[in-house]
Amino acid sequence: MTLTLTQVAKTFSGATRALLPTDLTVEQGEILSLLGPSGCGKTTLLRIIAGLERADPGAKIRFDGEDVTTQPVEKRKIGMVFQSYALFPNMSVRGNIGYGLKMQGLPRAEIAARVEEVIALCQLAPYAERPVTALSGGQRQRVALARAVAPRPRVLLLDEPLSALDAALRTQLRDELAVLLRRFGITAIFVTHDQDEAMAIADRVAVMSHGRIAQIGTPEALYRNPATTFVARFVGDAMALGGRLEGAELHLPGGSLPLPSSSPGHDVFVRAEDIRLDAQGPLTARVESVTFLGTHYRIALHGVAHEPLFALHSGLSAPRPGEEVRLAIAPERLILLPKEPA
Ligand code: ATP
Helix, strand or coil: CEEEEEEEEEEEEEEEEEEEEEEECCCCCCEEECCCCCCCCCHHHHHHHHHHCCCCCCCEECCCCCCCCCCCCCEEEEEEEECCCCCCCEEHHHHHHHHHHCCCCCCCHHHHHHHHHHHHCCCCHCCCCCEHHHCCCCHHHHHHHHHCCCCCCEEEEEEECCCCCCHHHHHHHHHHHHHHHHHCCCCCEECCCHHHHHHCCEEEEEEEECCEEEEEEEEEHHHCCCCHHHHHHHHHEEEEEEEEECCEEEEEEEEEEEECCCCEEEEEEEHHHCCCCCCCCCCCEEEEEEECCCCCEEEEECCCCCCEEEEEEECCCCCCCEEEEECCHHHHHHHECCCCCC
């Protein structure tokens, strides 16, 4: 199903503008993530799509061209998965998954076939007869997902489905979810405040800030070509270099850095993985601290820019705190963004 939103906005009583007028299209089978910090409006947008919240007048919501703007939630044929599993504790896995299908009054044979199909898809066969109370958090969330997709919803809406899980399980289920959602082939919208989660699961990510979509694109496009300072910082933690621009050079406390081109009126950002230790590099810094993280070292550097910078270094050894080092940054790796009003 293709979802089309036109001029969807939400003002709560007390004049809280939770969502500014938003246009958005999600293609058939696409997995879109709404990513942003707390309070940016992502849950409000999801609830409007679900029909749990009514948009301000003037909005249009279409499911495959059908206008559902005023349709109540139970008519929209959506599937939902929340942070809390909301499963029936006294029922088995199979019972939980079949419940919604029974309520729809489907024939028994059809229910059995659909339950088996999603049990197989979600790899729940070994637990099918267990009460859900006898499952781990990750298994329960897979049951919640299976239950949501069994009625073949037109769109699947997921609101922070992984945030109740501990860190290790979260990463595992995140990767599973990315595979599962694609197997279902259902159009899906996934709310999260975790950039790794959004990038790992979504085909496209809509980065939200203060009630609007700041930028929408593939994870790669957002990471490599952020359109605003907010997106550059939120997706991939870009660091501002500050300094003074002069032609195609940026003058910093630690030296002069070549830029890809003369860029008046721009701010220059860099990511930690693009700062290289290089004895011939144009910048000088003092190592403040070094953290060994297994695959790489994270090095805090002082004296280069006006604020401390971090570099990721994947060599077999790292400099020591207090040492002076030279750094290089390839000009094409710098992120140049038009200066924003303070
Ligand atoms: P979080 O990650 O914390 O859930 P969010 O990005 O999902 O945040 P929303 O829940 O959509 O944000 O909230 C957006 C804004 O609207 C917030 O300022 C919030 O306080 C406000 N808001 C949300 N629901 C209501 C409501 N029922 N009445 C009044 N204001 C609300």
